[in-house]
Amino acid sequence: MWPLVAILAGTQFANAAFWFALGPFEEPRGLVVAAQMVSYLVLLGVAVLITATVQQDVLIGVSQDWLVRPVRRGALLCAKLLFVMIGVHAPMLLADFAHGAAAGFPLRATIAAALSRSAYNAIILDLPVFAIAALTRTMVQAAATMLAIWFVVAVGIAAGFLLRGGAPPPFAASGIQWMTPTFWSALALCAATMIIRLQYHYRATSCARAIMWGTVLLAPLLSFSTWAAAFSVQRFLSADPAIAQPIDLSFEPRLGRAPIEAAPTSAGTVQLPLRMSGLASGTIVMSDRAFIRLVGRDGTTLYGGRTTANIGYGDDFPVSTDSAATLWLYQRIAIPERIYKLVRAQDVRAEIDYSLTLFRLEATSTLAALNGEVRSRAFGWCRTAVDADGDDIELGCTKTGGAPTCVTIALENPRNGRRNPETPYCEPDYAPLRPHILPDAMSHLGAGIKFQDLQQLAKYPVDGPQLADARVSLKSYEPAAHFTRHLVIPSIRLSDWGGR
Amino acid sequence: MVVHLDNISKKYGRFDALKGLSFRVPEGSVFALFGANGAGKTTTIKILMNLIAPTAGDAMVLGVNTRALSPRELAQIGYVSENQEMPGRTTVAAYLHYLRPYYPTWDRALEAALLGRLRLPPERRIKELSHGMRMKMALACALPFRPKILILDEPLSGLDPLVRDELMAALMHQAGETTVLISSHELAEIEAITTHVAFLDRGTLLFQETKADLQGRIRAVQVTFEAAACVPAVASPEWLDIRVTGNVLSFVDVRYCESTLAARIAALAGTVCHVEARPVALRNIYTTLARAVRDVGVPN
Numbered sequence: 001m002w003p004l005v006a007i008l009a010g011t012q013f014a015n016a017a018f019w020f021a022l023g024p025f026e027e028p029r030g031l032v033v034a035a036q037m038v039s040y041l042v043l044l045g046v047a048v049l050i051t052a053t054v055q056q057d058v059l060i061g062v063s064q065d066w067l068v069r070p071v072r073r074g075a076l077l078c079a080k081l082l083f084v085m086i087g088v089h090a091p092m093l094l095a096d097f098a099h100g101a102a103a104g105f106p107l108r109a110t111i112a113a114a115l116s117r118s119a120y121n122a123i124i125l126d127l128p129v130f131a132i133a134a135l136t137r138t139m140v141q142a143a144a145t146m147l148a149i150w151f152v153v154a155v156g157i158a159a160g161f162l163l164r165g166g167a168p169p170p171f172a173a174s175g176i177q178w179m180t181p182t183f184w185s186a187l188a189l190c191a192a193t194m195i196i197r198l199q200y201h202y203r204a205t206s207c208a209r210a211i212m213w214g215t216v217l218l219a220p221l222l223s224f225s226t227w228a229a230a231f232s233v234q235r236f237l238s239a240d241p242a243i244a245q246p247i248d249l250s251f252e253p254r255l256g257r258a259p260i261e262a263a264p265t266s267a268g269t270v271q272l273p274l275r276m277s278g279l280a281s282g283t284i285v286m287s288d289r290a291f292i293r294l295v296g297r298d299g300t301t302l303y304g305g306r307t308t309a310n311i312g313y314g315d316d317f318p319v320s321t322d323s324a325a326t327l328w329l330y331q332r333i334a335i336p337e338r339i340y341k342l343v344r345a346q347d348v349r350a351e352i353d354y355s356l357t358l359f360r361l362e363a364t365s366t367l368a369a370l371n372g373e374v375r376s377r378a379f380g381w382c383r384t385a386v387d388a389d390g391d392d393i394e395l396g397c398t399k400t401g402g403a404p405t406c407v408t409i410a411l412e413n414p415r416n417g418r419r420n421p422e423t424p425y426c427e428p429d430y431a432p433l434r435p436h437i438l439p440d441a442m443s444h445l446g447a448g449i450k451f452q453d454l455q456q457l458a459k460y461p462v463d464g465p466q467l468a469d470a471r472v473s474l475k476s477y478e479p480a481a482h483f484t485r486h487l488v489i490p491s492i493r494l495s496d497w498g499g500r
Numbered sequence: 501m502v503v504h505l506d507n508i509s510k511k512y513g514r515f516d517a518l519k520g521l522s523f524r525v526p527e528g529s530v531f532a533l534f535g536a537n538g539a540g541k542t543t544t545i546k547i548l549m550n551l552i553a554p555t556a557g558d559a560m561v562l563g564v565n566t567r568a569l570s571p572r573e574l575a576q577i578g579y580v581s582e583n584q585e586m587p588g589r590t591t592v593a594a595y596l597h598y599l600r601p602y603y604p605t606w607d608r609a610l611e612a613a614l615l616g617r618l619r620l621p622p623e624r625r626i627k628e629l630s631h632g633m634r635m636k637m638a639l640a641c642a643l644p645f646r647p648k649i650l651i652l653d654e655p656l657s658g659l660d661p662l663v664r665d666e667l668m669a670a671l672m673h674q675a676g677e678t679t680v681l682i683s684s685h686e687l688a689e690i691e692a693i694t695t696h697v698a699f700l701d702r703g704t705l706l707f708q709e710t711k712a713d714l715q716g717r718i719r720a721v722q723v724t725f726e727a728a729a730c731v732p733a734v735a736s737p738e739w740l741d742i743r744v745t746g747n748v749l750s751f752v753d754v755r756y757c758e759s760t761l762a763a764r765i766a767a768l769a770g771t772v773c774h775v776e777a778r779p780v781a782l783r784n785i786y787t788t789l790a791r792a793v794r795d796v797g798v799p800n
Contacts, residue, residue, distance in 0.1 A: 056587060062551040065586040065641075068579040070571035070602045 001087070004052060008045040009091035015039050016095035019440055020102050024383045024396030026444060039439030046088050046121070047129045051142045053080050053087070054133035059199045061137065067203075077200040084126060089118045096441035103381055103442070105400045113400035113441040120435035124185045131192035134199040135208055149216050156220030169223040174288050175357060175405075175479065176234045178431035183222045191215035227289055231355045234430055235482045244358045244481035246278030247285070251489045257497060258330040268340035270498035271330040272350075272489070279325050282361035284406065284477050286428060287354055292333055294494075295349040302343050307333045307352065335494070344495040352487040357428065359406050359477035369393050369411060369451075369470035378404060378476045379445070386467070392448040395472055402434035403443035404476040411449050411462045415469045418461035420451065422475075430479050501560075502527045502649050502679040503548060508557035510543050510703075517543045519703040520557070525649075525681050530693045532711075532782070533683040535700030536790050541683040542581075544700070545653045548681070549579055562648060575603050578642030578678070581653040582635065588627030592620050592637060596644075603645035611644035617673075618666055632663035639670055649679040656686040664689055687783040694782065701793050715779050718788075719756040723749040723765050724774040732768040740792045747773075752780060752788045 018035035026032050057066045057076060066076075093114045100110030129142075132149075136142040160169060171177040195208040222230075235241070255273030276285065290307040331352070335343075363378030370393075372384040380399025387394045393411060397403075406426040412419040425447055436443050449472060452464050462470050503525035510518040518540045525531040533541050546552045547559050550566045559566040562573050569577075586595060592615075600606045615622060618636040629637060635655055642650060652671075656664050668689050671680070684690050691711075698708040707714075721739075723729070729749040731742055739751040753761065762775050780788070 058585070061585075062546055063581070063583045063585045065584050065638075067551055068549050068574065068577070069599065070573075070575040072571055 001049075001053060001056070001083070004045075004049050005087040005091075008042070008049050008088065009095075011038060011042050011045050012091045012095040013098070015042050016099040016440055019442060019444075020099050024381055024398045024444070024446075025385065025394060026396060026446060036439060042092075043125065043438075046125060047146075048139070049087055050084055050126055050129045051133040051136075051139055053083050054130055055137065055139070055142070058137050059134050059203055060205045073200045077196065080130075084130070088126065089122065092118050092121065099440060099442060100400055103398060104375065105381070109377070109400040110441075113436070116401060116435050117437050117441040120437050123189050124181075124437070127192035127196070128188040131195040131199075131208075131212070134196055135205060135212060149212075152213075152216050153219045156217070157223055160220055160223040163224070170225060170227040171222075171230055175286075175428035175430035176230050176288070178429055178434075179230055179233070180222050182431065184219055187215050187218055227291075227355065231288070231482065231484070235484070237430070237432055238481045238483070239478075240360070240480045241483065242481075243280060243283075243360065244356070244483040247356075247358070247483070247485070248275075248277045249354060249485045249487050250275050250277075251487065251492075252328060255328050255330075268335040268337040270333050270335065270340075270494050272333060272492075272497055274329050274331050274487075275326065276329060277326040279327060280360075281325075283480075284359040284408075284424075284426070286357045286359065286406075286426065288357055288428075288482075289355045290331070291353045292335075293351045293353075294335075294343055295351065296343075297347060302346075302348060303335060303339045307331065340494065345493065347491050347493055350487075350489040350492050352489075354485040354487065356483050356485060357430065357479050358481045358483070359426075359428075360480040361475055362404070362478045363476045365474045365476075366471045367474075369449075369467050369472050372472065379407075379474055380442075382445075382474070384472055387448065389454065390464075391452040391454050392450055393467070393472060395445075395447045395449060395474075397445040399443050399445065400441060401443065402429075402436040403445045405429045405434070405479070406477040407445070407447075408475045408477070409447050409449055410473045411451055411460075411470055412473050413462045413466045413470045416466075418466070419473075420449075420460050420462050423447070423449065426477075428479060430482065501525060502562060503531075503681060504560040505544070505548075506558045506560075508544070508547060508554045508559055510540075510547065510552070511555045517703050518547075518554070521700070521703065521705050522557075523698050523705055523708045525679060526696065527679050529695045530680040530682065530690075531696040531698065532687070532690055532694040533681065533698050533700060534685070534687060534782075534786050536794070538702070539700040540703040541700055542653055543703075545581070545651055545681070545683060548651060549577070571602070575605070575645065576648040578645070578647035578650040579652075580635065580638040580642050580650070580655045582655065582657045583653075584634075584638045586626045586634070586637065586641075589625060591623055591625050592629075592640075593622035595626060595637075596622075596641065599641055606645045608644070610646070611640070614640045614643055614670060617670055632659045635659060636663065636667060636670075639667060643670065643674055646674075647678055649681065650674065652680065652682040652684070654684055655682065656684055656689055668693075685786075687786050688781065691782040697782065699786075699789060701790075706789070706793070711782070714785065715782075717756050718752060718754050718780050718785050719777040720780045720784070721751055721753050721756070721761065721765075722776045722778075723772055724776075725749065726771055726773050736764065736768065741788045752784075753777070754789075 015035065015038045018031065018038055022031055022035060058064050096114035096117060097110055100113060132145050133142050136145055171179055191211055194211050198204045198208040252273045252275035258271035279285065292305065292307050293301055294303040296302050363376065365374055365376040365379050367374035367382055367384055369384055370386065375381050379397050382395060382397040385394050395409065405428045406424070408422040408424045410420055410422040451460050451462060451467065501524040505521055505523050508518050508521045509516065521540065521544060533544065535541055543552070547554050548561055548566055550569045553567060561569065562576060564573050590598065596611060618640055620633065620636055620640055626634065626637060639655070655667060659667065664686065672693055682690055694711050696710050697714055699706045725747045727747060729744045729747050731744055735742055738755040739753055742751040756777060758777065761777065762772055765772050765775065
C-alpha cells in the first residue's frame with residue numbers, strides 16, 4: 001500500500017504546486033486544464049487508495065483468512081481509518097498548508113482552510129467510498145457500484161424533471177441549492193456510518209446493502225420538495241433576521257413606465273414599478289424567487305408561475321444601496337405570450353410572492369488598477385493587470401477557504417471622484433458552512449473590469465488614460481437575512497406596464 | 501467437549517442446509533466428518549468458525565458460543581479450508597510475520613520446521629503459489645501456535661498424492677497434541693489418524709461414533725455356499741452392497757455380530773459353507789453408506 005500512498009501524496013503535492021504556480025491570474029491557461037485534471041486525479045487516487053485499504057481484508061464472503069484470525073474487528077476498522085488519515089489526509093493537509101504558506105497566507109487561515117477541506121473530504125468522499133469498499137470484493141466491483149449509484153440517482157433526478165414537466169429542480173441556480181448536496185452529504189454520512197458499523201461488527205452484508213440502496217433511492221427526494229418549504233428552512237437559518245423586518249415592498253405606479261430597454265424583450269414582458277423601503281445602508285437585496293398569480297375579476301386564477309423564465313440566480317433584481325433607505329425599481333415579469341394576449345387588457349389582481357435575501361456589506365478592499373496587489377482577509381491575495389486586448393482590467397484573487405459569495409467590483413478614480421458602474425458577481429450560496437474542496441483548500445476569484453469599449457460605442461467615466469490613478473474597489477457581501485414579502489396589486493392592466 | 505453442536509439448523513432461503521444437527525467432539529480426538537457433497541459439512545464448519553450464523557440452535561467451540569467467539573478463542577483455533585483466501589500480494593514469510601503477534605503461543609521453531617517440512621518458499625507471494633502450496637501455507641499458518649483445536653475443511657481436496665503426503669505428515673506430527681475436526685473425502689489418507697467419525701447426509705447426522713466402534717460393527721462379509729449363491733429374496737436391511745459371484749455371496753453388514761451372523765445368513769440364504777468377515781476401511785464404509793443412502797435411504 002505504501003507505494004500507492006507515495007503516488008497519491010506526490011499527486012497531491014503536484015496539485016498544490018500547479019495551483020500555486022498559476023497564481024491569482026491562473027495563467028498560463030493551458031496549465032489550468034492540466035491542474036484541474038490533477039485535482040480530479042487526486043480525488044480518484046483517494047478513492048482507489050481507500051478501496052484498496054478496505055479490500056485488503058474483504059468483509060463480504062466467508063473465505064477470507066483474516067476472519068478466522070484473532071483480529072479485533074474494531075481494531076481493524078480503527079487501523080484502516082488511521083491508515084486513511086496517514087495515507088490520504090496527512091499529505092492533503094501538508095500540501096494545502098504548503099500552498100497557503102508559499103502564497104503568503106496567515107498560518108491560522110491556512111490551517112483552518114486545510115482542516116476544513118480535509119474534514120469535508122472525509123465526509124463526502126472518504127466515508128462513502130469506505131462503505132462501498134466494505135460492500136465489495138474488488139476494485140472493479142467498487143467502481144461498478146459507484147457507477148450504479150450514480151445511474152440510479154441520475155434516473156431519480158430525471159424522473160423529477162419529467163414529473164415537473166421539464167422544469168429544473170426547485171432549488172436550481174439559487175442560494176439555497178446548497179441544501180441538495182448537504183442533504184446528500186448527510187445521507188451519505190449516515191448511511192456510510194451505519195454500513196461500516198454493520199460490516200465491521202456484524203458482517204451483515206445484505207442489511208448493509210439494503211441501507212446503501214435505500215439511501216440511494218432517497219437521494220433525489222429533495223428535488224421533489226417545494227421552494228416554499230426549502231426557503232422557510234433557509235429563513236430559519238438567517239444570521240440576522242431583524243435587519244429585514246423594516247423592509248417593505250409596494251407597487252409604485254407614480255414611477256411611470258419603465259424606460260425602453262436596449263435589449264429586445266418578449267411581447268409578454270411587463271415591468272412593474274416598485275418601491276422598496278426600509279433598507280439599511282450597505283446592503284443588497286436579492287430576489288431569490290418571485291411567483292406571480294394573476295386573478296380575474298371573477299376570482300379565477302388566470303396565470304401563475306415564476307416572474308421569469310430564467311434559471312439563473314435571482315429573479316430580476318438585486319438592488320443595492322450605499323446609503324438610501326428607499327429605492328425604486330422595476331420588476332420585470334415574463335408572462336407567456338399566449339396568456340399575456342388573453343389578459344393584457346383586463347383588470348386583474350396581481351399577487352407576487354417574493355423570497356428575498358438581504359446581503360450585508362462585510363468587507364471592502366481597494367487596489368491599484370495597474371499591477372496592483374493587495375492581501376486582505378475577505379478577498380485573499382488579489383492582483384490586477386491590463387488584459388491582452390487592452391480593454392479590461394483583469395482581477396485575480398486567491399483566498400484560503402471558500403470565496404465570498406457576493407462581490408461587487410468597480411473601477412474608480414479617487415483623484416476626480418469618477419466611478420464606473422459596479423459589477424455584481426453574485427452567485428449566492430446561503431449554506432451555513434461553505435467548505436471548499438476543489439481544486440485545493442484555496443478558492444480563486446477572477447473578473448474582468450471593463451474600462452474601454454473597443455467598438456467605441458460606450459464611454460466609461462474611468463477610462464484608459466486615467467488608469468494610472470485608478471483603483472479597483474471590491475466589496476464583499478454576506479447573506480444576513482432571508483425573508484418573504486407578499487405584494488398585492490388589487491387592480492392592474494398589464495398592457496399599461498409593458499408589452500407591445 | 502471441545503466442540504458441541506446442539507440442534508443446529510441452517511437455511512439458505514427455502515433450502516435446509518442443516519436440520520437439527522447435534523454432535524460432540526471429544527478433546528484430543530481426530531474427528532472425521534464425512535458425507536456426500538452438499539451434506540452440510542462445510543456449512544457446519546463455517547458455523548463453528550462463526551463465518552456464518554446458524555438459523556437455529558447453538559454451537560460451542562472451546563466452551564464458547566460460536567457467535568461470541570472472541571480473539572481469545574480464535575487464538576486457540578487453527579483453521580484450514582480449501583477455499584481459504586489469504587492476502588495474495590503478501591509473501592509467505594511476510595504473512596507469517598504478520599500473524600505472529602496475534603498468537604501469544606506462536607512457536608517460531610515449529611514455524612521454521614513446518615516451512616522446511618512443507619517446503620514453502622518464504623519469499624514467494626501467496627498469489628504465486630499453486631493450490632497445493634496454498635493449502636500447505638494455510639496449514640503452516642494454522643499449526644505454529646499449537647491450537648487447541650484444528651478445524652480442517654477438505655484440506656486434501658484437489659491435491660496431488662505427494663502434497664497430500666506432506667500435509668498428512670505435518671498433521672500427524674500435530675495430531676497427538678491437539679483436537680482435530682476434519683471434513684474430507686480423502687478418507688484413505690486420514691484413516692490412520694482418525695479416532696471418531698460422523699456421517700452427515702443432507703443436513704442430518706446419520707451417526708457419530710468412534711472409529712473402533714464403527715469398524716467393529718461394519719464388516720465386509722463373504723459367504724461361501726455349497727451350491728451357487730443367490731441374492732436372498734428377503735435380505736436383511738443391515739446388509740448393504742450385496743453381490744453374488746458364483747457360490748460366493750458378499751455384502752457389508754452394518755450391524756455385524758460374530759455370534760449370530762452365520763445363523764442369520766443360514767435363515768435367509770440357505771446352508772453356509774464358510775463365512776469370512778473382514779474389517780472395512782473408512783473409505784469403503786463411506787462409499788457403501790453413501791451409495792445406500794443415495795439408493796434406498798438412511799442406513800442404521
